[in-house]
Amino acid sequence: MILLRLALRNxxxxxxxxxxxxxxxxxxYGALAxxxxxxxxxxxxxxxxxxxxxxxxxxxxxxxALEGDEGQSLEFALPDGEGLAARLRQDPxxxxxxxxxxxxxxxxxxxxxxxxxxxxxxxxxxARYMNVPERISxxxxxxxxxxxxxxxxxxxxxxxxxxxxxxxxxxxxxGTGLTLTSTTRDGALNLVxxxxxxxxxxxxxxxNDRFLVTSLETATLLVEAGPARSRLSLVLKDxxxxxxxxxxxxxxxxxxxxxxxxxLASFYRQVKLLYAAIFGFMGLVLFLVVALAAANTLLMSVxxxxxxxxxxxxxxxxxxxxxxxxxxxxxxxxxAGCLGGLALTLGLxxxxxxLHLEMPAAPGTSHGYELNIHLVPRVYLGAWAFLQAxxxxxxxxxxxxxxxxxxxxxxxxx
Amino acid sequence: MLELRDIxxxxxxxxxxAGVFGVSLELPAGSLAVVAGPSGSGKTTLLQVAGxxxxxxxxxxxxxxxxxxxxxxxxxxxxxxxxxGFVFQGFNLVPVLTARENVLLPLQLQGRPEGECxxxxxxxxxRVGLGNRAGHLPGQLSGGQQQRVAIxxxxxxxxxLVLADEPTANLDHAHGEPxxxxxxxxxxxxxxxxxxxxxxPRVIARADRVFRLEDGRxxxxxx
Numbered sequence: 001m002i003l004l005r006l007a008l009r010n011x012x013x014x015x016x017x018x019x020x021x022x023x024x025x026x027x028x029y030g031a032l033a034x035x036x037x038x039x040x041x042x043x044x045x046x047x048x049x050x051x052x053x054x055x056x057x058x059x060x061x062x063x064x065a066l067e068g069d070e071g072q073s074l075e076f077a078l079p080d081g082e083g084l085a086a087r088l089r090q091d092p093x094x095x096x097x098x099x100x101x102x103x104x105x106x107x108x109x110x111x112x113x114x115x116x117x118x119x120x121x122x123x124x125x126x127a128r129y130m131n132v133p134e135r136i137s138x139x140x141x142x143x144x145x146x147x148x149x150x151x152x153x154x155x156x157x158x159x160x161x162x163x164x165x166x167x168x169x170x171x172x173x174x175g176t177g178l179t180l181t182s183t184t185r186d187g188a189l190n191l192v193x194x195x196x197x198x199x200x201x202x203x204x205x206x207x208n209d210r211f212l213v214t215s216l217e218t219a220t221l222l223v224e225a226g227p228a229r230s231r232l233s234l235v236l237k238d239x240x241x242x243x244x245x246x247x248x249x250x251x252x253x254x255x256x257x258x259x260x261x262x263x264l265a266s267f268y269r270q271v272k273l274l275y276a277a278i279f280g281f282m283g284l285v286l287f288l289v290v291a292l293a294a295a296n297t298l299l300m301s302v303x304x305x306x307x308x309x310x311x312x313x314x315x316x317x318x319x320x321x322x323x324x325x326x327x328x329x330x331x332x333x334x335x336a337g338c339l340g341g342l343a344l345t346l347g348l349x350x351x352x353x354x355l356h357l358e359m360p361a362a363p364g365t366s367h368g369y370e371l372n373i374h375l376v377p378r379v380y381l382g383a384w385a386f387l388q389a390x391x392x393x394x395x396x397x398x399x400x401x402x403x404x405x406x407x408x409x410x411x412x413x414x
Numbered sequence: 415m416l417e418l419r420d421i422x423x424x425x426x427x428x429x430x431x432a433g434v435f436g437v438s439l440e441l442p443a444g445s446l447a448v449v450a451g452p453s454g455s456g457k458t459t460l461l462q463v464a465g466x467x468x469x470x471x472x473x474x475x476x477x478x479x480x481x482x483x484x485x486x487x488x489x490x491x492x493x494x495x496x497x498x499g500f501v502f503q504g505f506n507l508v509p510v511l512t513a514r515e516n517v518l519l520p521l522q523l524q525g526r527p528e529g530e531c532x533x534x535x536x537x538x539x540x541r542v543g544l545g546n547r548a549g550h551l552p553g554q555l556s557g558g559q560q561q562r563v564a565i566x567x568x569x570x571x572x573x574x575l576v577l578a579d580e581p582t583a584n585l586d587h588a589h590g591e592p593x594x595x596x597x598x599x600x601x602x603x604x605x606x607x608x609x610x611x612x613x614x615p616r617v618i619a620r621a622d623r624v625f626r627l628e629d630g631r632x633x634x635x636x637x
Contacts, residue, residue: 002515002522009510311506314467315520315567316495318488407467411502 003321007328010301011336017297022337024293025391028286029341029383034348035282036379039275041372046272050265052131054121056098056233058246059264060084063257065231073103073223074185074230078256081229087252088234093245095235098125101219102230105182107160107170107194107212114169116212118182120219123151129235132213136161136198147174148198151215158218161198163211172196180214184224192222203361287390294333294394298326302402309402310410323399330395334388341387342380349373415607416441416464416575421473423463424630427454434460434630436473441623443574446601446608447637448618451627457611458579460627464609465498465577466490478574495523499568499606501578505560507552513539513563514548520571538566542596558589565596569604576601578610582617594620 011018051057065076078084085097101120106113127133133150136143143164151159160180162172172178174196181191194214202208219225236245242260250258262268302309309322317325357371417440424433434456441447449457462468464475466482475483482493499520500506507516517535526534539548542562544555552560561581568576578597582590598620601608610617618624623637 001528002519005515006508006511013510307504307506308508311500311502311508312519313491314465314494314500316491316498316523316571318491321523408462411467411506 003325004328007325008332010305010325011329011332014301014304017300018333021293021297021333022340024290025333025337025387026340026344028290029338029387030344030348031282031286032383032386033341033345033380034373035279036376036383037345037349037373038371039279040374040376040379042275043268043272044374045369046268047261047265049131050268051235051239051261052129054100054119054130054132054233055261055264056129057236057239057242058234058249058258058260059231060088060234060253060256060258061231066257066259070104072185072187073183074101074225074228077101077185077225077228077230078232080227081232082227084253084256085229085232088232088249091245091249091252093236093238093241093248095237096125096129098122098129098233098235099216099229100231100233101216101223101225101228103182103219103223105180105222107162107166107178107180109170109172109176109178112170113181114166115210116166116180117210118180118212118214118219118222120214120216120222120225121151122216123153126150127153132200136200143199143201145174145199149174150198151213152197153215155217157215158192158194159197160194160212160214160218161200162196163208164199164201165205165208166211167196167199169209174198180212180218180222182222184222185226185228186224188224190222190224192218194218283386287386290387290390291394294330294391295397297333298329298395298398299401301329302326302398306405306410306413309405310407310413313405313407314411319403322405323396323403326395326399326402327392330391331388334384334391337391338384338387341383345380346375349375415443415445415478416609417474417476418460418464419474419476421460421463421470421475423459423468423470425459432456432459432630434463434627437627437630437632438473439625439632439635441575441607441609443607444602444605445622446598446610446620447623447625448621449609449611449625449627450613450618451633452613455627456630457613457627459630461577461579461609461611464575465500466494495520496571497574499571499573499576501561501564501568501576501581503580503583505552505557505564505584507560507563507567509552512549512551513544513555513559513566516552516563517566517570520567524571534570535566538570539563541600542566556589557585558593561585561589561593562596565593565600569600569606573606576606576608578608578612580612580614581610582612582614587616590614591616 062076070076081099085099088094088097103118105116105118107116127150136148136150176196178194179191180194184190202211246258353372358368359371361368419438421437422435424431449460451457463470470483474481514535517538518531521531539545542565544562582593594617597608626634
């Protein structure tokens, strides 16, 4: 108890120096907590983009589909995809099952044909659960301009939405008639005449140059899919227990692969890794700055108190207790700094969020977003633990120096 | 109580060999002894060896009949805390602790119950005449008052031996005399042995026994 009291008073002894060190800790805490909140918003946006962009919360597919390209249409398909979708829809945790047919082919108009990666989707379900249709029909802001719209669910309609790069290659725009060619499951050539109803910007040139989406009915007709589907996207009622639900659904999926979206969204994973690296580097820089500032403060405090420390040792304080005293001083600096940092973070967060700042569009997205730094208790606690540990490390060297003082020399110090 | 047998502790100082050489002395409980001698005669070195702050090059330190000079640091710390008290020339109070907290320091380090610690600290401060200054920081006290707090702190842990290095050197006549009267009284009252290093005649006059050091060697014993 007396050591705690002594440590606290020592921290308050040279207030200006303590204040400067505290400012470093406060700034470090604020930087970590705000960056963590910003990252959380970014990850949420990216995950929402991935899930609502077509992946769903999970997908059922043939494991071979993840390993290599199909030699012909639906080679790695779910043979009774529609039947499986109907069974999965019965599960109480499942909100919706969105079947997909993926195919390769050619789309052409006039003299030019371009290879495409086509996808057949249910227009109704897609409009209800995914955000792509909404963006395509976004009036003047839509990549296809006014008149651009999502696929019609009307039976017999033969419509496509094209990536903007593909549309440019073909010289196509909303209303242009094209011919879509592919091979059937049996390898026979088949073609369907379609109309362009919308354009889509996927953010990546390679995708924009090859992307085409059409209705499930049109794709089924083109590749003669019957009940086969390339994959099924699952939307869950409550995705928080994703792994638990998937474990149960795997029984229904038989030998097929049931993968959570996190395993399928490679872009999300890459961004997360990139942010982790940035955050880690920032943490390293902050560690060095805080550690050096705190070590300097504590070391100066030791040098100014040599005779006092010698007296404490003469009175019977053990070397370990002297080192502990310095650790307590570091801990108080950390605690006060983190509390100040927390106040700063909450204040800055409130101000920045209230400003409704518009952030530039993230890679892979076409629209900017409003800055809304999240309050993430896990990050706040993590920043506190990180800085407290940094100060504990910073106090090691001064503590060691203080503990190893020769008492007789320390007592002679003026 | 304390016995030093043939203690030698030498060190280099300005190219010359200094310290104490072959010093022996004996100090019974309840006595006030002074190690007298001019500056540089080895008084402080002898007190540091006797107080287990330093190890002798040779010789023995016997405290309550037990040889303690070669104990490991942890055991020396425990002995200093439980059996020894120190009074320094410069008072050496912890400046951020009040007079009461300074006296509490050894008691709390001993792990005594809080209530007992507080009562004992208050009692000791009353005994040295500073009951009404218990809440003051050292910087708010005069030199004489600080040295009284240091004496109370030295006695707090019920030591068998109190070592005081030039306790009156930083005090004027008006404060030095009563302080030595107090030390002499406490030595008799508490039954602890007091070993004081000083060349102050006022201090020497109050001693039961005087050990005279000259160039690190014992030149005579009086009393």
